[in-house]
Structures are given as structure tokens and as C-alpha cells.
Amino acid sequence: MVNKLWEKVKPALSEPVLRCLQKQSFKTMTPIQAAVIPLILTCKDVVAEAVTGSGKTLAFVVPMLEMLLKKQKDDPLKKDFVYSVVITPTRELATQIYKVIQLFLEEPELCHITISLLVGGRPVETDMESLKKGSHITVCTPGRFMDLLAERKQLNLAGRLKELEILVLDEADRLLDLGFSATLTTILQYLPRQRRTGLFSATQTKELQDLIRAGLRNPVVVSVKEKSTISTPILLENFYVIVEPQDKFLFLLNFIRNRRMMKGLFFLPTCACVDYWADILPVFLPDQKVFAIHGKMKQKRSKILEKFREAENTILLCTDLMARGMDIPSVEWVLQWEPPLSPAALVHRVGRAGRAGAAGHSLLPLLSTEDAYVPFIKANQLVDLQDWTQSKDQIKVTQKLRDKVLSMMHEEQKKDRSVFDKGQRAFVSHMRAYSKHECNLLLQFKELPLGHIATSYGLLKLPLMPEIKQVHKEQFVGPKEEIDFNSITYRDKQREVSRLKKLEEYRRTGVWPSKKKKKMAQTQPWEKAKMDKEERKQRKKKRKELKQQNPEGKKGKKRRAVTQAELDELAADVALIKRLKRRKITQDQFDEAFDVDK
Incomplete structure (x- = not known):
């Protein structure tokens, strides 16, 4: 089936692109590639949904290069214009896509095409210089791209986008999860409407549907799944195990020791958790290389990721920063400390293994109070978790x-x-x-x-x-x-000297110098804070409803309506005053009519 797909699409591809694919040992074509490549080449807007590891990157890179080659024949590419833009949620994914495209640009017929990588973590001036030198293809993160669009004096990026041929939003649902919705809406306003647009993701969300309606014209929706009953790659085995809360680390430690895995990912809940376990885990795994990466590491991330790719017999401690789109060959196991905050994130986490037709495994330890998560994730995300205890391998935790x-x-x-x-x-x-x-x-x-x-x-x-x-x-x-x-x-000796000084002052004054005194009322459980927030929200909603019922903003009790008799009496009094002013009646007659006491 896959060979037939390859033969079907092959005639539409040029020699340089085919030659590069052959150098990369590309002999088969995935269903998402076979479906999307012809659509983009025939100038269709595409919304592509496919499981992780199904080859979505090449599905837009190949037609993008083909479109630029065709444009080059009709009208030579100009140095000052950007013809293709790829927007991704993280700088790691942007770097990965950038490197994939660079492999194609090594071909002599494609070397005239220029490319730039625009991501955070470095000076904006560096990216501005890169664009000025020429960037027919731009791979970027939304925040940095928005910053460069706002810079009009030295760059005028909006003017360079007038000839844009294709826009790609990779991991589009993740872009919206990270709060880039407003940024993307602003970016779309700068781009010409006569363009091709591709949205690629592993899951569809309501926010993504809103973006589709805003940025695409009559798009073709392509949804490719391995089976109707699962949303993960077919060769990926997903397991769960019920553990005692005090034994979770011990179970995972023994599990890692028994596997001797060449490459593994270990997802932890927060950045602080990654920092702590990065100090503790190597003590128990002296023969394995343990790397750590999370979103608060700005400059180090790319170097750490590169070392992890090259190493063997290694494990990477990470947050959900690594859950989307990252293609790391030979990842055998994905371990998780606990379920991710979002159910959809589980699909992306486990999808780091079992990519491109390879076998892979994942394990999720659960507490006894969390066992309902297994049927829930099967119904909600079509992820079938198998009970690890049914396997032959047993992990024992002894008191010793x-x-x-x-x-x-x-x-x-x-x-x-x-x-x-x-x-x-x-x-x-x-x-x-x-x-x-x-x-x-x-x-x-x-x-x-x-x-x-x-x-x-x-x-x-x-x-x-x-x-x-x-x-x-x-x-x-x-x-x-x-x-x-x-x-x-x-x-660290400097930190210790600083701590001792503070400790001495604390013993003398009773107040720790680096901490401000907080009122007791500010310290409350998170559940109580959440309830207070909900109460404030309800009060605000009630005030809004009352305001809608009384749009003129009148306050207090409703005033009694004025009767006709009162209006007639008022008119008579006004007439009497006018008669006095015209001297048609005397002051005594006026006082008598008003019953004024002398």
C-alpha cells in the first residue's frame, strides 16, 4: 500500500527533491504525505490531522520546495522577499524543521533558496540581519515573528511578505494552547490573502476550528489515523500501573534499571521537578547519562537536546516542552510521573516513541485513587492503556x-x-x-x-x-x-557566605532579611483561594445581569408615577405665577391663592 502511494506522488516531484529524498533513504510514503502533497501542489488550503510520528513535516516541506522551484522558473526569486513561512510553538521544533529543510537546500538546484530561523533566546538584531541577507523560507516561533513585524524602521518585514506563497502552522492546536491565538490573528492581518495555508496537528480543537475559519479559504480537511479505535501509532504500546504513592520513585527507578534503554524520555509535572530529579536520579543510575530540559532554560536548551540526540544509554528528564512534534530517533520508552494537566497532552507525550513505523512503549504510574483515568483516557482521547501487571516482567519494591x-x-x-x-x-x-x-x-x-x-x-x-x-x-x-x-x-561557597550573614541577622532580629513579612490573611489553601475566586466571579456576573436589566443605570427604588391631577395642579400654579409677573393680580391675591401665611 505504501509503495503504491509513493508511485502515485513520485511523478509530481522534481529531480532535485527526489534526489534529496533518496539520499535520506526515503523509499516509502506515509498516508498523510500522499494525501497532502498533491493538494498543496494544486494550490489548495489544507487542514491535516494525523497521529504523532506520521511524517507531517515532509508533507509540507516537499510541496513548499516544489512551489519555490516552479516560481523560480517563471520569475527568479528576489532576495528581499519571503515566500514561505513556517510557524511552530517552540524553538526546539522550529530548529528541527529548519534542519530538515537545510538537508534539501544542499542540492545544487536548490542551493539558491535561502532560509532563516527566527526564534527567541537571542537578540532580535541577529534575526534582523538574517532577514536582510535574504530569507526565501522563514521558520519561526510566533512571538519572535510578531516582534519583527512590529519593527518597521530598520526592517519592514510586512513589506517583504507581499509575495508570500505559503504559510504553514505546525502543531497548530499547541500554538493555541500556549495562548498565541491573539498573536496569530495579528500575524494573519499582515499576510496577503492570495496564499496557500496549511494547518498541521495531531488533534483538533474548537479553537483550531475558529482559526481555520479565520485564516483559510475553503480548506480541504485531511484526517489520517491508524485505526478508528486509537489515536496513537499502531506499533506503540501504552501501559499503566497502579503503585503506592510512597513507592512511585522506587518503582520507576527499578523499571529504568531493568530496561537498560538506549534512549528514554521521562516527563515530570513542573520545571522545579525536573531540576530536583536531575540532581537525584544520576546518584542511582551511575552507568546512564541523565539530561534535563525545561522551558525556563533559555540558552542551554538547544545544546542539551543535541547532546541527548547523540548519546546512547541515556534518559532525558523534561516537561511538556518536549511533548510536541519533536522527532528524536530511537526513543524506546516514554515514562511519566503522572497524567499531564491536559488529556490531549498524553497523546503527544507517548507519541515521542513509536515514530515513523518503529516500535515504542510508554508507561504511566497511577495511584489507586486515579484508576478511573484509564477508561476516561480511552473514551476521551482513544488511548488504550494496558495493565503492566499482566506482563511477565514484575517490579518488586522491598522494605530494604x-x-x-x-x-x-x-x-x-x-x-x-x-x-x-x-x-x-x-x-x-x-x-x-x-x-x-x-x-x-x-x-x-x-x-x-x-x-x-x-x-x-x-x-x-x-x-x-x-x-x-x-x-x-x-x-x-x-x-x-x-x-x-x-x-x-x-x-557553592558564595551562596553559603550569603546564607550565613542572613542567618546571623535572623537570629539577631527574628526576621529573615530576604523575605518580606506577609500578612497571615494572605496565606490560604489553594482550594480556598479557588473558591474565593469563583465567588468573586459569580458576584461580578450577578452585577452584570442587574446592569443589563437596568441599562440606564438607575439606582435605588423605582419612583412613583406622577398622576394627571398633580400635573394639572402644577400647570395651574405656573399660570398663577405668570399672571403675577404680568401684574394681572396683586401680591395679596397671589398669596391668598397659594395659601401663604403672612
């Missing part, structure tokens, strides 16, 4: 292992106060993220055994949180011996 691992985690925090601080921040940020789950009816924060979870983090003490009750303190298993937390020092 618990004691040993906990002791080692405690020692790591005692050696360096920065690890202790990271552990506290990681736990608090994790709990805060859990309270914001979209599936909060299934994943309820109030049901979490916070003490057991803090134990799984290997914390030396429970953080000061309003949500932590006495029952949680009883669940928590900390160090066996008493610890003077002020005696834990920073490995």
Missing part, C-alpha cells in the same frame, strides 16, 4: 530497598543545601500543578496522601503548606535522626 534509597536521598540533600531547596520547591510546585488538572473530577487534590508523596520525593521535612494536615504529617517518613536544618550548607 525503601530504606536504602531514602537514606541515599537524604544524604544528597545534607551534602548540598541547594538540593534540599530544590526538593522543597519541586514538591510544592508539583502539588500546585496537580490542583489545576483539567481532569480534576477524576484526579482530586483533596484525595492525595501528601505525606506519602513527600516520602517518595525523599524530603528531609514537609514544606510549610496550608494544605498539609496532621494526617499527612503522620504519613510522612523522614530521616531517622534529628536534623538541625540550619547546619545544612551550600556547596
Whole structure:
């Protein structure tokens, strides 16, 4: 079937493009490529939906290059014009697409086509210089592209887009999830209407449908799925396992040790969690390379990702930054600490494995209170999670292992106060993220055994949180011996000197110098804060409804209507005053008529 698809599309492609595909050992064509490439080449707007790893990048790169080659024959490409724009949600995905296109531009017939990468994390001036040198194809993130559009004096990017042939929005639903809706609407206003537009995503959302109506003209919708019953690649096996909350890390640690995986992704809830486990996990995996990446790493991200691609016997700790569009060869396993905040994100997470027809696996540990998530995700996202306990491989967690691992985690925090601080921040940020789950009816924060979870983090003490009750303190298993937390020092000497000065001032004044005193009323549980916010929202809604019922803005009780008799009496009084002014009656007669006492 795939060979037939290739033979069907092959005649429409030029020699340079075919030659480059052959160099990359491209011998088969995926259904999404076979469906989309002819449509774009015949100047159709396309909305493409396909599972992750199905080859969506080549589905728009190949026709984009073919369109530029055709335009070159009719009218040579001009240096100062941008003919193709690809917008992606993250700089990592933009860099990946940029490198794919660069492979094609190495062909002699295509080397005259110029390309630029416009992403954040570097000076805007660098990107401006890149555009001035010539950029027939621009791969960018929406924020940076919007910044350059706003720069009129030195660049005038809007003027360079007058000859735009094709616009591609890759991972379009993710662009909207990240809050780029207003930015995209503004960008579309700068672009010529006579263009081709392609929207590519793995899932369809209501916001995406709104964008389709705003930016495309009579688009052709292409939806390609492996099976009607699943939304992930057919060779990807997805597992779940019910674990005790205090044993989650121990289970995952043993799982990684037993696999000896060449490449694995480990998704964690927050950036702070990535930072903490990046310090702890290497202690237990001395033979594996452990990398860490999250959205708050600005300059380091590209270097870390490149090292991970090149390494073997490695695992990457990450947030959902890595969940979309990233094509990393040979990822065997996708591990997750817990379900993502959005159900749709699970499809993208697990889709980092099992790409382009390769086999892959994913594992999601769940607490006993979260077991309803399995049928929910099957119905909501068509992801079939199999029970790991039914497999032959069994992971056992013994009391001896618990004691040993906990002791080692405690020692790591005692050696360096920065690890202790990271552990506290990681736990608090994790709990805060859990309270914001979209599936909060299934994943309820109030049901979490916070003490057991803090134990799984290997914390030396429970953080000061309003949500932590006495029952949680009883669940928590900390160090066996008493610890003077002020005696834990920073490995960094400068930080330690600064801490000691603050500690001395605290002992003298009773106030920690770097922290402002907060009112007690400001400290409240997140659930209470959420309820207060909802109450304010309801009050505001009620005021709005009352205002609509009384558009003139009249306040207080409704005034009594004036009777006709009162109007007649008023008219008679006015007539009497006029007669007095005209001297038709005397003052005495006027006073008598008004019954004025003398």
C-alpha cells in the first residue's frame, strides 16, 4: 500500500527533491504525505490531522520546495522577499524543521533558496540581519515573528511578505494552547490573502476550528489515523500501573534499571521537578547519562537536546516542552510521573516513541485513587492503556530497598543545601500543578496522601503548606535522626557566605532579611483561594445581569408615577405665577391663592 502511494506522488516531484529524498533513504510514503502533497501542489488550503510520528513535516516541506522551484522558473526569486513561512510553538521544533529543510537546500538546484530561523533566546538584531541577507523560507516561533513585524524602521518585514506563497502552522492546536491565538490573528492581518495555508496537528480543537475559519479559504480537511479505535501509532504500546504513592520513585527507578534503554524520555509535572530529579536520579543510575530540559532554560536548551540526540544509554528528564512534534530517533520508552494537566497532552507525550513505523512503549504510574483515568483516557482521547501487571516482567519494591534509597536521598540533600531547596520547591510546585488538572473530577487534590508523596520525593521535612494536615504529617517518613536544618550548607561557597550573614541577622532580629513579612490573611489553601475566586466571579456576573436589566443605570427604588391631577395642579400654579409677573393680580391675591401665611 505504501509503495503504491509513493508511485502515485513520485511523478509530481522534481529531480532535485527526489534526489534529496533518496539520499535520506526515503523509499516509502506515509498516508498523510500522499494525501497532502498533491493538494498543496494544486494550490489548495489544507487542514491535516494525523497521529504523532506520521511524517507531517515532509508533507509540507516537499510541496513548499516544489512551489519555490516552479516560481523560480517563471520569475527568479528576489532576495528581499519571503515566500514561505513556517510557524511552530517552540524553538526546539522550529530548529528541527529548519534542519530538515537545510538537508534539501544542499542540492545544487536548490542551493539558491535561502532560509532563516527566527526564534527567541537571542537578540532580535541577529534575526534582523538574517532577514536582510535574504530569507526565501522563514521558520519561526510566533512571538519572535510578531516582534519583527512590529519593527518597521530598520526592517519592514510586512513589506517583504507581499509575495508570500505559503504559510504553514505546525502543531497548530499547541500554538493555541500556549495562548498565541491573539498573536496569530495579528500575524494573519499582515499576510496577503492570495496564499496557500496549511494547518498541521495531531488533534483538533474548537479553537483550531475558529482559526481555520479565520485564516483559510475553503480548506480541504485531511484526517489520517491508524485505526478508528486509537489515536496513537499502531506499533506503540501504552501501559499503566497502579503503585503506592510512597513507592512511585522506587518503582520507576527499578523499571529504568531493568530496561537498560538506549534512549528514554521521562516527563515530570513542573520545571522545579525536573531540576530536583536531575540532581537525584544520576546518584542511582551511575552507568546512564541523565539530561534535563525545561522551558525556563533559555540558552542551554538547544545544546542539551543535541547532546541527548547523540548519546546512547541515556534518559532525558523534561516537561511538556518536549511533548510536541519533536522527532528524536530511537526513543524506546516514554515514562511519566503522572497524567499531564491536559488529556490531549498524553497523546503527544507517548507519541515521542513509536515514530515513523518503529516500535515504542510508554508507561504511566497511577495511584489507586486515579484508576478511573484509564477508561476516561480511552473514551476521551482513544488511548488504550494496558495493565503492566499482566506482563511477565514484575517490579518488586522491598522494605530494604525503601530504606536504602531514602537514606541515599537524604544524604544528597545534607551534602548540598541547594538540593534540599530544590526538593522543597519541586514538591510544592508539583502539588500546585496537580490542583489545576483539567481532569480534576477524576484526579482530586483533596484525595492525595501528601505525606506519602513527600516520602517518595525523599524530603528531609514537609514544606510549610496550608494544605498539609496532621494526617499527612503522620504519613510522612523522614530521616531517622534529628536534623538541625540550619547546619545544612551550600556547596557553592558564595551562596553559603550569603546564607550565613542572613542567618546571623535572623537570629539577631527574628526576621529573615530576604523575605518580606506577609500578612497571615494572605496565606490560604489553594482550594480556598479557588473558591474565593469563583465567588468573586459569580458576584461580578450577578452585577452584570442587574446592569443589563437596568441599562440606564438607575439606582435605588423605582419612583412613583406622577398622576394627571398633580400635573394639572402644577400647570395651574405656573399660570398663577405668570399672571403675577404680568401684574394681572396683586401680591395679596397671589398669596391668598397659594395659601401663604403672612
